[in-house]
Amino acid sequence: MPELPEVETVKRGIIPLLEGRRLFQVIQRRDKLRIPLPENFAARLRGRKVEQITRRAKYLLFYLDQGEILICHLGMSGKMTLKAAADRDQPDKFEKHDHIIFETDRHDLIIFNDARRFGLMTLCGQDELDQHPLFCKMGPEPLGNEFNGQYLYEKIINRRSPIKTILLDQRVVAGLGNIYVCEALFQAGISPERKACQISQSEADKMVPIIRLILEDAIKAGGSSLKDYARVDGELGYFQHSFKVYGRAGENCVNSGCPHKIERIIQSNRSTFHCPACQD
Numbered sequence: 003m004p005e006l007p008e009v010e011t012v013k014r015g016i017i018p019l020l021e022g023r024r025l026f027q028v029i030q031r032r033d034k035l036r037i038p039l040p041e042n043f044a045a046r047l048r049g050r051k052v053e054q055i056t057r058r059a060k061y062l063l064f065y066l067d068q069g070e071i072l073i074c075h076l077g078m079s080g081k082m083t084l085k086a087a088a089d090r091d092q093p094d095k096f097e098k099h100d101h102i103i104f105e106t107d108r109h110d111l112i113i114f115n116d117a118r119r120f121g122l123m124t125l126c127g128q129d130e131l132d133q134h135p136l137f138c139k140m141g142p143e144p145l146g147n148e149f150n151g152q153y154l155y156e157k158i159i160n161r162r163s164p165i166k167t168i169l170l171d172q173r174v175v176a177g178l179g180n181i182y183v184c185e186a187l188f189q190a191g192i193s194p195e196r197k198a199c200q201i202s203q204s205e206a207d208k209m210v211p212i213i214r215l216i217l218e219d220a221i222k223a224g225g226s227s228l229k230d231y232a233r234v235d236g237e238l239g240y241f242q243h244s245f246k247v248y249g250r251a252g253e254n255c256v257n258s259g260c261p262h263k264i265e266r267i268i269q270s271n272r273s274t275f276h277c278p279a280c281q282d
């Protein structure tokens with residue numbers, strides 16, 4: 003599942019192709035992703051200019067002319083792939099799950115492919131974004147200034163749920179996913195099972211820069227994967243990560259001198275990976 007760094011990588015990958023371009027053509031190959039696509043979706047986008055592309059949590063926001071925003075979420079399996087315009091008229095060049103095809107006025111094709119169709123595309127007015135149901139309850143960006151130790155401490159001080167669960171709560175901090183929460187708690191030496199209200203101010207102060215650094219490192223790794231990717235026939239947003247605990251159940255803890263193995267537990271129906279010795 004694409005997490006914040008992957009979405010950021012996708013954003014950085016499509017900006018050079020889409021930002022400032024007009025949509026020469028949009029091909030819509032189904033009516034519905036996770037939710038129905040807006041009525042006349044492709045026709046409404048044709049000829050529109052993409053003025054700016056930003057990210058909010060794990061959503062890509064395409065600011066269009068006429069004060070509208072195309073909101074896009076990659077869901078569980080969504081990805082953007084790139085193809086040459088010459089492929090446009092050859093249906094066998096497209097895959098079954100290529101749902102939306104954007105062709106720019108420079109005739110680059112940017113394709114939204116989503117095998118599991120948990121992704122989403124919808125339109126909203128730029129002045130309605132803050133009140134939009136997807137965004138109105140969303141907490142601050144983990145890489146933004148509003149997310150700091152004091153803020154986090156105030157958000158968790160009265161919460162009795164495990165800290166892992168609280169950090170995944172999008173109302174507390176937006177866009178932080180399972181992988182990076184596991185990694186951050188390991189690096190902070192905090193047990194994912196600890197009640198949030200038992201986290202001290204200094205631990206909250208310590209966690210915030212760790213979360214930022216882990217995300218920034220992953221974004222950097224995504225950026226270096228972008229350098230290698232070919233301009234066309236490329237797939238954006240997925241790259242090799244090295245994780246210290248995530249997906250490493252049964253392997254030795256990476257902390258020197260720790261004889262324990264990484265354990266996997268289930269919290270709120272999600273896998274948590276942690277070292278029971280290094281995290282308390």
Ligand SMILES: [Zn+2]
Pocket residue numbers: 255256257260261262277278279280281
């Ligand atoms: Zn350990």
